[in-house]
Amino acid sequence: MDGVHDVGGMDGFGPVDTAETGDTFHEEWEGVTYAAFVAGLGSGTFGIDAFRHSIERLPPADYLTASYYDRWVRAIARLFVERGVLDSTALRQRTAAFAAGEATVPERDDPELLGELAAGVVEAYDSDGDGGEPRFAEGDRVAVRNHNPAGHTRCPGYVRRAEGVVRTCRGHHTLPDAAAHGEERTEPLYNVRFDPEELWGERADRATAVSVDLWESYLSPAQR
Amino acid sequence: MTEFEGFEAYTREYDPEARARALQSLLIEEGLLSTDTVDEVIATYEEEIGPLTGARVVARAWTDESFRERLLADGTAALEAMDVDVDTETMEVEFVANDEDTHNLVVCTLCSCYPWAVLGLPPTWYKTPEYRSRAVRDPRGLLREEFELDLAGDVEIQVFDSTSELRYAVLPQRPPGTGDHSEAELVELVSRDSMIGVDRLAGGTAAADGGRAAERDRLADLERDRPAFEAPWQARAFALAVALTEDTPWERFQRRLVSEVDDDSTAPDPDPEAAYYRGWLRALERFVIEGELLDGAAVADRVAEFQAGDRTAHEFVDGDPHGHADGHGHDHAH
Numbered sequence: 064m065d066g067v068h069d070v071g072g073m074d075g076f077g078p079v080d081t082a083e084t085g086d087t088f089h090e091e092w093e094g095v096t097y098a099a100f101v102a103g104l105g106s107g108t109f110g111i112d113a114f115r116h117s118i119e120r121l122p123p124a125d126y127l128t129a130s131y132y133d134r135w136v137r138a139i140a141r142l143f144v145e146r147g148v149l150d151s152t153a154l155r156q157r158t159a160a161f162a163a164g165e166a167t168v169p170e171r172d173d174p175e176l177l178g179e180l181a182a183g184v185v186e187a188y189d190s191d192g193d194g195g196e197p198r199f200a201e202g203d204r205v206a207v208r209n210h211n212p213a214g215h216t217r218c219p220g221y222v223r224r225a226e227g228v229v230r231t232c233r234g235h236h237t238l239p240d241a242a243a244h245g246e247e248r249t250e251p252l253y254n255v256r257f258d259p260e261e262l263w264g265e266r267a268d269r270a271t272a273v274s275v276d277l278w279e280s281y282l283s284p285a286q287r
Numbered sequence: 288m289t290e291f292e293g294f295e296a297y298t299r300e301y302d303p304e305a306r307a308r309a310l311q312s313l314l315i316e317e318g319l320l321s322t323d324t325v326d327e328v329i330a331t332y333e334e335e336i337g338p339l340t341g342a343r344v345v346a347r348a349w350t351d352e353s354f355r356e357r358l359l360a361d362g363t364a365a366l367e368a369m370d371v372d373v374d375t376e377t378m379e380v381e382f383v384a385n386d387e388d389t390h391n392l393v394v395c396t397l398c399s400c401y402p403w404a405v406l407g408l409p410p411t412w413y414k415t416p417e418y419r420s421r422a423v424r425d426p427r428g429l430l431r432e433e434f435e436l437d438l439a440g441d442v443e444i445q446v447f448d449s450t451s452e453l454r455y456a457v458l459p460q461r462p463p464g465t466g467d468h469s470e471a472e473l474v475e476l477v478s479r480d481s482m483i484g485v486d487r488l489a490g491g492t493a494a495a496d497g498g499r500a501a502e503r504d505r506l507a508d509l510e511r512d513r514p515a516f517e518a519p520w521q522a523r524a525f526a527l528a529v530a531l532t533e534d535t536p537w538e539r540f541q542r543r544l545v546s547e548v549d550d551d552s553t554a555p556d557p558d559p560e561a562a563y564y565r566g567w568l569r570a571l572e573r574f575v576i577e578g579e580l581l582d583g584a585a586v587a588d589r590v591a592e593f594q595a596g597d598r599t600a601h602e603f604v605d606g607d608p609h610g611h612a613d614g615h616g617h618d619h620a621h
Contacts, residue, residue: 071396
């Protein structure tokens, strides 16, 4: 989808705040959110592509104003409800109770659980697949198709319609565009290198290049 | 698929902490989370997985050429063969190597893909639209203005926009002057930022802040460690470099210098001070010629004249009674 998350090449965001806090998680709830992500992936409730798509589906203004882990906790809560694991009314009531300071987190240990979830996470990230001969080879010139899928895609908007050269073929991998919507499909994945003029025209810094990993269905043979 | 009715209103009504705690509580009640699991996940990312793993990989590549070749050819396989705890089951990592003319930079424009198996979770700035938007379009300006890394215009920047499957990490160049460092000492020098590509370790120092303060201290270090002048020509070479770099980034000269000193130090030298200033002089020569401040042939001719004794420097010295042989002198060189 052409969402606001697809920021590559956009102007106007301003300076980068490079201040280092030294903490992996700035607040405890951020670590809790990461654990909820592990629970979702590890239990097979949702996959990595559905998770990314859930973040992309946030309204643009919310995406840009929410903190990083706030985007996560929104996306994760929505998926647990959509996949039928949690009830939205129960979630809302419990949230209201925490906001009012009237709830505490239940304590329960389960020494087996982490191992089970970790195995599920490995499976969730496993995207290697088999398939036929890749259509393109190293050195081939390719053009990124001007496709604008309404759902999830890992094709950044700034490379669309641009031509580049295949740096390497990565073998077959799960196609995120399908997996995010419940369909299992693998395709060859390529690393494609683009010249700066092709992407940025006359504003390009000539001594730069951008390489992007792109699935086969994003590409067609170059015309130029 | 059950639609989450009123989802947006829900997320806007409550702060993220209340939403995260509610989620945690309900998942614990559903058996999908537990107290110990939450603690262990947090501890894993806060204490176990971090840039130290990547630093060990880089230090090994600096000290073991065959490992370096394997790492660049197939990063995941090389990591599996190494005695580091890298989660290669969930992630394929490709290391991309910097050299004198090439600099690599890693970004994820669509979200926050990051080689966490070797670097831990990404720093906050890596995940911001500010960094993600500019890294692909204007990496040189981004590095100069936001990370105080001023790369010369002829250093090609290769940006890797990780879209999901492959995670990229940068193999920085080994800092100059570290020839006698052990692998363990080298590990200490590798900053997280150098493996993302926003730091270049050119001065051979790095620190817990990702190396940026160290970058600023590089000139000071160089000055402190610089041998005292043993011969007048050494002082002149030094002064010339300082004067000529007034309007150009000092780093460009310094990079030349460190590469020349390095080249020279491959063979043991009985006189390290002289070797240092020989490097300084060669860097200076290359700098003025490549920067088109002087013509290479004219410099070579002049060197020959001095060597043959046909010329002395008196002509260039203000108030020198032996000077003014060819009219140069008084109103010169300020």
